[in-house]
Amino acid sequence: MISLSFAVTFVSSLAVAPLYLSIINKTKAFFAGRQGPPLLQPYIDIWKLLNKGAVYSKTTTSILFVSPVIGLGCLIIATAFLPVGRTPSIFAFDGDFIVLAYLFALMRFFFIIAALDTGSSFEGMGASREAYFATLTEVAFILGLAAMAKKTGTLCLSGMLTQISGEMWKQSGGILALTASSLFIVLLSECARIPIDDPNTHLELTMIHEVMVLDHSGPDFALIHYLSCLKFWIIGSVLVRMVLPATVHSAWLDQAMVFAAVAGIAVAVGLIESSMARLKLNTVPQLLVGASTLSALALLLGLR
């Protein structure tokens, strides 16, 4: 029964992840007074790209080709660590949250060297920005998870995320709120959203994440599209389980609630993108250090 519900959740997470991108885009379109692209547009884009041929520059090596595949591997493993409803993942083990952080880092490492592999000055610039901002984001992410580990007394991601209850929010809402705020900034940064990055810009000088993948095309680019959706799902569902302690004691319904709540986060991201401008590039680190501070504060409060 557990393995069945795990398998269903795992597969459906992989399947619905691109839908959240659509929800963000629909929200933005609503506030701009437009109709926006159809809900299934991300799937259509991915399908279209999968059916195209890839173009490889002569200066690149197999790194360029391999990096999206490694990225896919990393994120599929990361998805497997997420609990199902209120039941821990069947792959859960102590310390898996560190593995989660390192899976993100491994994926990023390959994207960065793939960008450097192309020898383009834009991609080099993007890679350097990505490396710089990711270093700061990682601190916030790991400290946030450490605060949760301290609070819940478990070192396993599934354990942390399934133990948060309304009771815990009443007792130590401060810690949870701090961690959740920090994780929300981590989500914006990791998924390259406004105010850190602008996913819509076509201006290569201002891009961070997008400029690193300029040389990817066809199926490789489809994978990259898919990976950014999956990343949103992973971080989004971690965040949701923190702020949504309610449980209906049914694995299926609990999981359905998580799916719905991540959609709420997508709407929130869309709202932010409709109401503020992107930060100046040299003030982004201040926001990310701010997120780390929130996480560190949560950890300190938990140690008390």
Next chain:
Amino acid sequence: MIPTIKNSKWLPLCDVPVLDPSSWRQVIVQNVREGDRIAALFGCTHNASVPVRLYALLARDGQGTLSVLCTDVEKDYPSLTPECPQAHWFEREIFEQWNIIPQGHQWLKPIRFHAPYASSTKTSPPIGEADFFQLLGNEIHEVAVGPVHAGVIEPGHFRFQCHGEDVYHLEISLGYQHRAIEHSLIGGPNKRTLPYMETLAGDTTVGHTTAYCQLVESLAGCTVSSPLLRLRAIALECERLANHIGDLGALAGDVGFLPTASFCGRIRGDFLNLTAELCGSRLGRGFIRPGGVAFELDTSAFHGICERLTSVSHDARSAIDLLWNTASVVARFENTGTLSQAAARDLGLVGLAARASGVKIDVRKDFPCGAYADEPFPVQWGEKGDVYSRAYLRWLEILQSIHFIIDKQERFVPNAVQTQIGNLQPSSLAVSLVEGWRGEICHVGLTDDQGKFAHYKIIDPSFHNWFGLAMAMRNQLISDFPLCNKSFNLSYCGHDL
């Protein structure tokens, strides 16, 4: 004594004093020191006995006078640039077109990469291939952008010298849009002249066509009736409105601020449609004609335009107010791409970019002509010269233009008489200035003894202002370049001609 003329007036070529190169240089340097601006500096060969004659047109903004002086040069002459930086781009143009070397120019290289007009070789250098200013050091890197860009914009090459994210120097290399328009105009006016004027810079159709019409009208000695001049001014202000609102939307888009970006796209369309009401073309093509305008406007149609203008201006206000009221937008605009007043003056910047830096020049005020001569035009200016100043000044000018058009309702007279244009005055020089939405558009026409154009010089505001963008980018983040670029929004084809 140097003769002076007013805007859209002519003088016989024989009245233009021919000085020797060194005193010519001295007079220019002296006058610029006293506050004159170089509005035009160009070479031409309409007289077989002299190799190249260099004309200088100096604008004295406070008095509304233009002085003209020339000199004959053969191979070289002492450069003006060391003492008068605003001449630097003009001198590079003279060097490229006539192979005349301004001795002492510190950075002499082509600006459009075409074959020289007067030379035995007649081959053009490979475009964009020249030495670029370089910064050396271990951690210095060079970023080359263009000529093909990611957006649907015109081609131009940008070379940045960076240290990390900081830009130390930007060099702009243009010429990709060169169509040899000035050369094609020689022997005119003919059937092709007007279409050339309307497409000099597609977004400044009304501005350039008005400048041309003023020029030929002055040479033909014809007076255009004032209701038609008002229609021209209305078209010019409509062009300004559409471009300014489009730029504000694009500025919002560049910082990722969606609401204003989306609204302005639509509102720009509304303003363009007002121009279409005037002449059937959203870009104002086919409206301004020598001797008047091609389409008349009856009173009810004009009242309709004013009503629509009022309702569009409400939409514009609500969309644009969002910009000034959103802290994250203001934070991006303020202190980005600052150009000091001194730099703007030294480089001879014109128009909106100059006014945003506090240089209070505006052709509509300083050299009033047509409908602008009816009453004094209040000039708007900014103070800091940053992206915010340029953006906010656009908004002030939008309000001003709306007011200007609606104000014309009271004195509106329909069905005015078009004037027929006669032959042009032979062997003369005429100057026409128009404040286009980017800034001062300067046309200088020289006629031969048949009254045909012997030389026609066009100076788009972008010609003065591109270097201002390069200066504004110093010590900025390279990621802010698109924002700074958009805040100037200069024309590539207007520069390349």
